[in-house]
Amino acid sequence: MANFNIKKRIIECKIVYYGPGRCGKTTNLEYIFKAYKKHVTGEMVSVDTEGDRTLFFDFLPVGLGQIKGCDVRVQLYTVPGQVQYSSTRKLVLRGVDGIVFVADSLKVRREKNMVSLKDLQKNLKEYDINIAGIPLVMQFNKRDLAGKELPLMSIEQMEKDLNRQLKVPSFPASAITGQGVGASLKQCLILTLKHLQKQFQWGQ
């Protein structure tokens, strides 16, 4: 849940990158840390295993500067994607204001994407949050593998699998090259700040 310090005119909000294991959530944050250094307000912290799988979360604080008279600060998190870390995902998701759902474009991960989206829906429900009501964007990651004779799902297929009912903004991306990373985050931030503006009646 966003913090709005009226006295100091500071808004702090939380964006979580969600998705199945090895889909590129941490790679997203690593790219943002490198490419948007001037906005990063602290070190990126990764709590992971030896095999560089996220164990608990990644964390990256970002500042957006002044918007409508308020200093807007964003905390970016990732969750561990492996199935067995469901309880950790729920802990990290607490107080979330916006979500980037990172889907893996590899055909072999199709089912994992859908299971992960269902898991997100379930965890949000436990916080009385409807997935259709929270700022959410979809990122179809690993598009850099297209055209290399590798079994990749089409964007149309991924839209059908994951976004048919939600109809949220979606972005083809490659977290390794950075394609679509900034655009996904920007749109998520726009949706989140609009949502918070309504909530706090900020700027009115």
Place this chain on the structure above:
Amino acid sequence: MNIVKKLKSLLGEAELYDSQGLLSDAMAKYHSALELIKNNDQLNTRQHIIDSILQKISELKSKINKIEKAPKTQELSSSIQDLIKKLFSYSADKDKDSAAFEGAITLAKFGQYKQALKEFNELIKNDRFRVVAAKNIIKCHVALASIDEAVNQYRQWLDSDIFTYDQLYKIRIFFEGILDKSAINKSLPQAKKPTDIKMPEIEEDETLDISSIAIILENGPRKGEVIELDVSFQSGNIISLIISDREKELIESLNVCEFDNIQFYSSIAMFSASGVISSISEIKTGHRKGNYNLDIKIKSA
């Protein structure tokens, strides 16, 4: 598809999945490639390729094994633990002790049981959190699979004077519940009941002796009429009244559940209160046979 092309495709996929950390998917592709070669003896360097794939499968198995054997959680550095407390405790507006308690709980939720144990042991010194900290200490030991240590800790508490008898009782019941759930057969010693423990004084009933009531009838043929009834018996806040069989119509008028404003008369005071009719029944025996007994429970003044 040409077998060589198919083989290259499978091996290419396997390598990609391996590089992406999708080890099970990589394993499946290597096995498919192996199957393809075994069923086809036309390839020149068949045996070399088979050996190469088997080597890859062996390396994958080691990687998978290493991941599976890795501890599900690990104790992190103190700086990360502090960050976890800062990011996930949500205790900014709480007092220092509550923030400390929530911090310890957060650490336990993130599997940082050793540090959580240290912090709960500090919280035991605080009367506000003593029992709940003790329960969480037990939970941490259970999570660390150190039941014996939990039992030893409990015994230490029994021998110390940190906890009262009542507190130890609550802790023991809690611990026994955990042991039962985990199907662990361990009996826990009970705290010695202090000999000088004072039995609570039995307080005398403070309800007034009510002699009669007055009710304004809200429906029926006598609506609006104030009727007075004598109390035949009282038990705590439930009064019993006798209504004559000649006043059967009154029973129908009293056929509502609740009265908001009943006047109650006692020898020393008069007061208004709401009351609920808890029962109306015909008296079947005795000299009051044929009359009706009405029980009213006094609700609030």
